[in-house]
Amino acid sequence: AHKIPLEMYAYLLQWFVSVADKVRQNDQGPSTPAPKSRRGRGGKSAASSRAKKAQQQQQDWSWADSIPSTFVLISKVLRLQTQRIWTTTAERDTFVSCLTRPAYTVLESETYMKQDEIKTAVYKVICYAVKHSGHGPNAQIAIVQNLQFFEHLAEPMAQLLHILINEFNYPQLADEVLRQVALMTFGGGAAADTKGPRTFSRFLIKFAEASPRHAFKQIALLLNQLDSEAYPIRIAVVEILAFIIQDLSAENEAEGSTQTSDQKKQINGLYDLLFERTLDLSSYVRVRVFAVMVRLCDIRGTRPKQRLAMTQAAVSALEDKVASVRKSGAALLVQLALTHPWTRYASELDIEKWEAGYQKSKAELTELEAKVGDGVAVREVEGDLDADETAMAVDNEGAGDTEPEDNGGNSDDAMSVDGEDRPTPKKKRPKLKPRKSQMTVDMTSEKAALEHLQTLQLIEKRLDKRYHAEGLVFIRCLGDAVERIEVLLGSKNRAEVLEAIEFLRIAHEFKVQGADRGIKKMLHLVWSKDPTSSAAGTAAEDGGTTELKGVRQRLLECYRQLYFEATPGLEPKAQVSRIAKNMIELTYNATLAELTSLEELLRIMMEDDQIHSDVIAKLWAVYSKMQNLPSDQRRGAIVILGMLGLARRSVLTSHVHDMLRIGLSTYGKTDLKLARYTCVALQRLNGSAKKIKGSLLDKTIRRPMDDPIFASLKAAIERPTRSKEWFGLAEQAINTVYALGDHPDELCNDLIKQLTARAFAPKLGAADQPREGEPMDEDAKPEDGIQMAEGISHSPSATPKPISDNMGDAFELSQLLFVVGHVAIKHIVWLELVEREWKRQKDEREGAEKHAKSKEREELDQVAGNAEDEIGERISAVRESELLYGPESLLALYGPLLVHITGSPHKYKVRSKCLVMTGPADSGVRTRL
Template identity: 25%
Template sequence: MWDFLVPVCVSDLVKTGGINQYVVQDVVSPKQLPSHLNGFKAALRSQGPLCILEHFDTCYSKGKAAGEGLLQWDSERETVLQALIQLLQLDIRSLWSLSLVEEEFISCVTCCCYKLLENPTINHVKSKSTRDAIIHLLGVQVKKYNHLLGASVKVIQLLQHLEQLSSVCAQAVAVWSTEYGVKAIVGEVMREIGQKSSEELAREGSGVKAFSSFLSELATLVPDIMIPNISVLLTHLEGESPSMRVAVCEVLGEVLVKVLSGDGLDESGKADRDRFMDTLQEHLHDVHSHVRSRVLQVYTRIVNSKALPLNRYSEVMGLTVGRLMDKSVNVVKSAIQLLAAFIAHNPYSCKLSSADLKTPLEKETARLRELREKLQANAPVFESYGLENMSGHYGYTGGYASKKTSSNLISSVPMCSFFSAGPDQDVSENREDLPLTPQKEGVEGGGKDGVEDSELKKQEMLVQYLRDTESFALQVEAAIAVINSMLYWKTTSVVQEAVQFCVTVCEFSVANSLTGVRKMLPLVWSTDATIKDAVVQAYRRLYLNPQGDSTRAKAQTLVDSLSELMVDASLGTIQCLEEIVSVLPFSVVQVLWERFTGKRETSSLHRRAAVLLLGMAARAEREVVLSNLDTLCSVALAEKVTEDFLLARDSVITVCNITDHVRQAKGAPFRLPQDHQLFTCLTRAIAEGVVMEDPHWQSFMEQAVRLIYFLAESPDQICSCLLQRCSRLLLDQIAEVPAVSCLSLAQLLSLCGCVAFWQVSHLERSVSSELRRRRGETEEREEKAKGPSSKAKVSNESSVEEELGLMGASADDTEAELIRKICETELLADENLLCSFLPLLVRVCSSPGRYSHPQLTAAACLALSQFMMISPSVCEEHIRLLFTVLERSSLPIVRANAIIALGDLTVRFPNILEPWTQNLYTRLSDENPSVRQTAVTVLTQLVLKDVLKVKGHVSEVAVLLIDPQTHIANLALNFFNDCGVFNLLLHLCVARMTCPLAVSVFRQLFSYITKERQTESLVEKLCQRFRTAKTERQWCDLAVSLSLLSMCERGLKRLQECWECYSDKLTETGVYQPLLSITAKLRRGAKPQLKVLTGILVIFISHTFSLNLVANPSVSSHRDDSFVTPKPTRKSSKKPVVTFSSDEEEEEEGKSTFWVPPVCLALCFRGNDWCGGWLQSKHFRCHAL
């Protein structure tokens, strides 16, 4: 008989069972299953249920239709947890015999909860409901089922192994302590963490970060519950873990913000607050930069929450200013944030200017002094019976007091009672024990003395407030100077914080705050988009978001703020503002026109600012100025133009913004006719000013000529008439007065040079672009006129040219050749007006003794350089004269202008200027600082543009690194940074540094070499330089330069390999001592093996030095007569190689190989004290290379 055993699972039916057991013998394949199912259905109709005995294999093979599948655990899990919470909240003790819930049941539930917390997705937002259910389920067990100790231990374990659960655990502990009232669990967990030693924390690794995050998070949730047990955490402040120190400081910060703040603290709370504040202040100087940074952030939160006591403002402020000098970028950034918070939430004033506070402080101090003198003069004499009580109250223990002592005591009573009061103690409490005096009676009765005493107290408080405010303002002003220097740091985050700080101090009207706002303006050209956006947003916040009740008031405020920024602004500042101020509302434009035209009474500075702001608006919308061009001419360029050339100049700059020069024009260029009122006014103003002695005419003339060439039709004709008119005026002046005015002649020559320069620019830019535009239009018309067949032929013929990139190149070359020919043959032809001025310019420049007027000489030199820009032939003809002026002129302004002009000529005609390159570099050593500054600036640009090669002239630039002028040294440093310090040093190593300060130069440059590969290469270059050095001074400089390098192991090996380069120079003490100092620096803190290699090199150097002294004691006296390093007399031999390998490391990678000079190889075998023991314990082998 068959036995059918109930299987545990379905798959057990296919297993071979014992005898007389029913099993599935054959599983039908899917292809055969339909026929078997049909047979099963027929058997079912005929036999009924018994057919299963014969067709069970078929039924087993037919699987169940796919249904809902397994339960969706994620959706059902929360339901199960909620059911468990409801169950455990009931009184289930009766389910057990002893009415005590078994520990196994509680462990089963808690283990499930902790297992669920280990799910990696438990922190996700979608798991919030499940996470909250687990926390509440554990909370019920902690409260009702004595799970407090187990929960605290489990929390620590979870933190040790799962760092991501720090936030969940903090939330759980907070819920258990607040909603379930189990506050003891906070103390248990804190004690568990506090008892961990530094060694345990070091072993746990990620657990330390989890503890730190847990404590910080818990402090934000339940800071008041943590206070009783916070002392157990303070031990970690002395530990080695920076993360734990940060956590404890953040806990203290949260407690100070949320618990120990406000005026309602008792004495115990104030003591705790002061103790915690002291602890935080100590860790502003923590050894770890991360701790210092986070403590500053804690203070920022305290200040933002207005929880910092007033008496600590000055001290914390001073410490924060000191942190601006920190080496860590994060600390500096946090310090800037804290200073900004101090200013934004300061309790003193919305206007923090020490200059404005000085006058009221002096006034109120004088009034306080008068009140004190008046009150002391009216002070009554105390009766004798009150002295005993008075002495006891103020601490006088003597039985008697002298008459003088009693008098002093009595006169001090009115103020002693005031100053003895604590910060929160009523002054009247200190007077309760005093005997009844006439003064007290007066107060109680509302007498005159009581009123004066009250006024004295108020005055003292006012004076103290003003003193604190002034002290705070002075600290802020000291911080501004430091932070302004950070605006150009390479760290983007620091620059952003510095920009925000400048905005904050400007909003609070701090003295010198506008300096930082203007200094950060050039950052709008920064290549870093983050910095550029920060500056743009800062200026829009300060100047483009005005406050006001009406549109008119807002426009007026915006114009006032922008005008203040424009006053005395440089040309660079104006250009930067143009990048920010583009679109101005119509109401603002209307106010600007009113201010410019004088409808509203305003100063000349604000009128100039208004017209420049209109020009900025015209860059975006041309009609802003074009529609009012006649008004602008009549106001600024009419008859009164000679009274204010500055306003005229700024008006011309504004009009320039409507030209095609500032925008891309697709069609015909926008130009005005020759007879337009604008050009009539400009030519009249220039002509009238040429014979005047106005210092601002020059700048106006330059801008006016520029505008004529940008905006006028046929500008060459206008300028030709202008030159003739000015020349006639000057000749008329000469006819009246025989002696010509040097200033008028200088201004005429400046006008000639300016016209020549812009004439060339007009030809090469405007005329050339117009020729290309017209050619393009002609080709386009021809293309339209051609038929389809001809177009196909042309396209086939031009395909090869397009592939080679020659399409249009021949036409461009033709146009360029035409422009070049005009410049070469026509501009300075005999019939051209400019030609008549060139001999005069040459005569003035070549006769400095006869024409010694400074302005005339400067104008002639600049004009000559502008004439030389016209053609290569003119440049080549007068280049020697210009360099002669550069070298021999006694006027620094002439030399500086000559350098700038020669820089432009070098870009335009590099082949002509190439032989004169050395003369340009010579100006780097000019005696005048302004000339040196101009020279290094021009040469830096030429080198960066790859016009000049710096090779062979690095030493001239390097000397400027130690220039007494700081700004010149900074420019030289920028030169090396932009061009690459290391690449230039390779050339500098082979240059002749004859400067006495060569050592200082190398020390400065070598500080920027940080890579071992670069150090190794420099060591080799310097050693090779010994072969070509001819004097002892050069040997010493090279040796000192080697000693200034941050030598590494690779550099040491290279120094050993180049032994033959410098070994014969070791007779000089100036070579021997620096090389010996290299080995001394290498042995400090080096590995044992490196120490041995260094020690061997010391023996080689010392032995060679002593041998040379013995062999040739007078060699140093005859060294100067030898200009060639003598060849070594010893026979060449193969270089032995000493290989060291330790007993413990027999593999190839454990070996260390270095080259040993043959002459000193025997020294290694003498058993020297310093290396003999080491050599005896190692394998020592020598083989030839």
């Protein structure tokens, strides 16, 4: 009686859905406006009003809004027990297909599947049909066909199976679908369809993420797809393995229980499969393997053995030929370092501390084994270690103390304490034989308790030794990774460089060996050019994009985090001292290239106001402190201040007196490196405005020659010394004179004459043996520094004797030639500046002549061009002829002398001391010759 009405109802529902869907499609097309109805004057047409009302109702009705309510009606029909109405399977399948066809039709629309309400209604219809009406086989066919033809149904089909498992307790359909997919063959050739494997891959990944246990049931069949030619399918299997490992580990963590032997074997097998995929032919698969390993690092139950295997795989990936794989390996190393379980020494990975701890634990274990000396106990210990290899945190020192107390609770003392509250029985004299028996029992129990205590201690020591051994393996792997990461800093792939920067930062924080070297090499990235677009990104394998920061921006953030950010818990004064100390330490053992890059980095930070004024004041306090400090500390302070002065001249202008007093007088007499760096800082006083190409404007700030700066510089050069560091000081002092002075030739003229007089003056017999300056590790006292700088022996046994007038000091001669050569080089540059200044003045004069006529203006332009040529020819004549060949040229006197010395090595045996140190003089003077 119910069969025909239900069939009619099902037919009407299907007809309604199909018609409504067609109406929707027609509404989406361009509609033709209805013609206006004709009516009489002053009257209203009833037909017109009814048409407008119907049209308004049609506009208010929407098929998308009616889909959920329609599918609710279909779900009510499917919940009926239809097996009693339709006795044959064919008739019932026809009826159920009539009801489910609308659901599959809606599934094909990507727009509908983006609405959660419609998507849930569709899932309910299919789930009820599968659960109550035997629609499973047909649903399986429909799901697989939808995955083949519709890309947007990958995730919805996985959600459908998940709902069917959890809410309807029907996992059979999911199992059958997974079996069918596992047995499918996907092509991977160039002409193969790539959309199909990608869709099935997304389906498998989504299903495994939602229901990892049911994916685990079919893992034996799914592993066959690891040999598939389509790499998306292999990626899906890798993701499935990761989700299963996460689920197995999370179950034990939630229950608070340890892993059983079967679970350990399962997890180990899954990890082995993952490690095999690190050698996959496709770079996309290798990248995904390292990506899932990054997720697995967050699992607390990950065993050290597996972490070490992941670390070694990541280190090997740093030498992969594909940049994306190298980047993924570096990202995995970062995550491994952040989540490592070796936290014994405040989470630091200092190899020296760990080696010392390993040797200590090894010695303690050897000593304890010698005391125990029981083969049975040793076998018990080994059995316990094999049974529980994951117990690596051996911090429960109290465990060995609680166990013996519990086992030894039957002693006489414990019995007497427990019996104090009981009524005291009548005292009887104990018999002798029972007392001996009781003593034997007590001795046996005490011996057993002692053996148990020794066994527990032995287990603890062996675990502690293994803990240190595995930690050392991890630290050494990170040390090897640092060396390979340094190579990646020069990569052209920006994402790879960013991961390398992050790894070096993390390694430096954990004090990994070699990380400091990598941080210094990373400094050169400050010269890299960042893209103009801040939202630039790289394409991921799944079609998404990942935003990337600029390399220079990331470098600045890294250095700010390492050296300039405040440490929580410190007072403001301590924060300033720490930051200033970090800045000074950046200059220790730095090469010229590293100092140049550091200068650019600090300039950028100073322009962005990222360095506080209190830190600058602290640097000046360190530099001006009138106490004996390590020489590197005072030098580092003035080096950093000079770098900051490049960006902001005001940092130096108010401390000129301190630089002259400390760097060129008090401590600069003995520490020539300090004096040299002070000269470099003084050069920043002329301003840091860069010359614009083609512009004649010069913004350099110059000082008169009677300024105290030049007197101090001249005195520093003329001060007697035997140290090779004098040549660096003289070079920078002359550079400072030419950078700041308005007439530097006047000072250099007097300086050359003074050095000439000193070099060719008669010497005492004891002065012809040059001595090298002693190494200056700390500041010497100012009063002692004068005697050290003079370099004259005052031994009472050596009586000075005058020698022949034609013998001079080779070291002083080398000083003279050095200054002559460097002055020649700097004077050529100075002549170019003079030429530019003359041209600028000429242009200003021409600009003031505004009342001339146009014709006269053209003639003036021609004359001006001739004037510019005359200026250039005049300066060129001075540079080429008068500088070295003029009758009144001072430098012309030293050209023949230098040519004679360099051309007669057989006569001048001290060439190694005299001429090797005159490299700038040789190149400067001989070039002009």
